[in-house]
Ligand SMILES: NC(=O)C1=CN([C@@H]2O[C@H](COP(=O)(O)OP(=O)(O)OC[C@H]3O[C@@H](n4cnc5c(N)ncnc54)[C@H](O)[C@@H]3O)[C@@H](O)[C@H]2O)C=CC1
């Protein structure tokens with residue numbers, strides 16, 4: 001019997017989504033097939049989640065409900081060239097590839113209902129942020145299904161496709177920026193005399209707690225910044241240092257440059 005969900009590419013993101021979809025009970029293990037040429041990935045996913053695995057992408061494409069395309073954008077054309085048309089009703093094809101536009105997906109999978117999505121790695125722990133853009137063939141039921149898939153790994157927003165590269169530069173790549181910020185904060189703590197393990201704990205919880213406070217109280221970041229800064233105190237001294245070294249500009253330029261890179265990957 002054909003599986004309901006096919007995943008093409010069982011790497012970091014394929015596994016992150018797979019693990020949460022199984023844990024949330026959205027799919028039974030036996031309803032999922034993952035295709036990946038790497039034998040060790042297939043063995044790992046079969047052993048960890050009990051899903052079916054195959055080196056043959058066509059088998060994943062034959063899934064009846066949804067196909068998740070989770071390969072690198074650089075090999076999309078090669079993957080598309082090796083698969084054949086699926087007879088009968090087409091499943092929903094959801095691509096998480098950075099940069100690859102709906103038009104390119106439609107050229108490779110003509111007539112298929114298509115969703116372009118950009119999740120991020122915190123999906124692994126159910127704290128992801130995903131933006132989705134819908135292709136023209138997507139039915140309301142498939143729109144709801146796409147939202148349900150990504151709701152199982154965190155928050156979901158729907159955006160116009162023209163915004164997907166910007167999403168990629170911000171929330172898609174953002175965990176990399178935040179990880180560096182946390183590492184640097186911990187380095188600062190070590191420079192100031194803290195043991196490494198304590199410095200890292202302080203840095204992680206400070207970033208997590210600040211994000212939670214902003215979200216829970218729906219605070220503008222500037223309001224929270226003003227709350228922390230005592231006149232003539234420590235925080236304003238630290239902020240003055242960040243401003244003089246250009247942290248804001250560096251982050252703005254990081255998002256813009258990553259957005260531009262997404263456009264290049266999809267060209
Ligand atoms: N890592 C991240 O933070 C995010 C990645 N993405 C997107 O997700 C996609 C996958 O990224 P990762 O999971 O990080 O990469 P990855 O390298 O961890 O996973 C890719 C998987 O594809 C497999 N693969 C290679 N050739 C294949 C083929 N011909 N057919 C089927 N599978 C094949 C590889 O063996 C590997 O397991 C990329 O398009 C990326 O842009 C999207 C959001 C976040």
Ligand SMILES: O=C(O)[C@@H]1CCC=N1
Nearest residue numbers: 097098168172173174
């Ligand atoms: O670095 C990348 O290209 C992928 C897309 C977003 C996060 N990682």
